[in-house]
Amino acid sequence: MLIEIRWHGRGGQGVVSVSRLLADAALIDGKYAQAFPEFGPERLGAPILGFTRISDAPIDIHSQIYTPHYVVVLDPTLLKTINVFEGLVENGSAVINTDKSPEEIKQEFNIEKFKVYTINATKIALEILGRPIYNTAMLGALVKASNLVSLESVREATLKRFKGEVGEKNVAVINKAYEELEVS
Template sequence: MVNDKFIEMRWHGRGGQGAVTAAELVALAAIAEDKFAQAFPSFGPERRGAPVLAFNRISAGEPVRIRAAVTAPDIVVILDPGLLRIVDVTSGLKENGTIVVNSAKSLVDIKSELGTKWRVAVVNASSIAREMLGVNIVNTTMLGALVKATDVVKLESLAEPIRERFGGRAENNFKACQKAYDETSIIEQATTIAEPKKLPQIEKLPSWRELLVGCVVAEPGSAKRYRTGDWRSQRPVWDHQKCVKCGVCYLFCPEGCINRTEEGYFEADYFYCKGCGICARECRPGAITMVEETQ
């Protein structure tokens, strides 16, 4: 259990999933407990669906003066299970640190993927958020898992920040948070378990801060190489019975990844479809449904 005087946390989410809001809510809850706290995002050229980071520092003693990104966290929280495949979520995580993951997989499976050095807590936050909130936005749900796994703040300290932030939607958000608290499973670091599976090699790209001012960040054909399909947690599925072949989905897709078939229907190239759901939102006849990616 993490309960030190100074705690650093890193949130991994996707643009639009509310990682930054979750970090802010934790900081407000900590401040309500008379602690010192920071919450801040790492902003780059992210768009909806792209991997994003947010950070917290919480101190029960001294004011927090450091302003740099957290590179050696005590806790990492992962809002989207798809990030385990494409982001080095354990980078810099301290030995005996805690990983809190949203996943439908079993705790043992997740632990064997991540290794034995860390405590691991798992909850199916997507399922809870869909049930309690009607959408797969898991930030408030994952707060319950975080509190269960770490005691970094008290559950009741989150109630007021959630109420202020969400107004009329606060009650359901807090209920989702409580349900996740109840349903989170934890494996302590000492558990003996098989050697971790080898995770796929993660391509290291420079962050935007490391790029030289005015340098060219893309080369011809580079957009084609980047698998924005890896960002996806939901995929669009077309119903040809309802489709009137208007082509609006094709026009609105921000990735330009919708193609016209020989029969005049439309379909996504899942290599590049990032699952933003814009095509489904813009399709007036309701011919496109977003479905969860199987994990």
């Protein structure tokens, strides 16, 4: 089955990198994958999108993603400015960086038809990386929520893309987010 993931963040938060990390991990798992940026201007701080496709069969399609199975929101402030849930399929999932609970988000946005997972990725990133870069924390959370790829492959892909201490710290972030995300 072809699974489509849409990443929401702001320019400079590593949206494109994390969309690629997930694809890298899927490839390590022996699946087919595709990751691409939003085909728009790259502007630091502006809301931007990243996309990942994962499938057991070769992926023919090369359009943007309109009806994702997962949306991942890296930056909590985006919830107020754009509709991050647009096109999300029924029974799909939203994984959101926020200090609120899934119930609070569901209530706030009148969500009934899909699942919501929340995690305080900002806190994890600041604790471990000392910088407000939440992309890898959200990757850890998505992996826990979705089981799309194995955690081991995500670690391997991360260490390949980020060398040395940066890699190690990001793996710690991923592990922590994976542990902390509550799946009911």
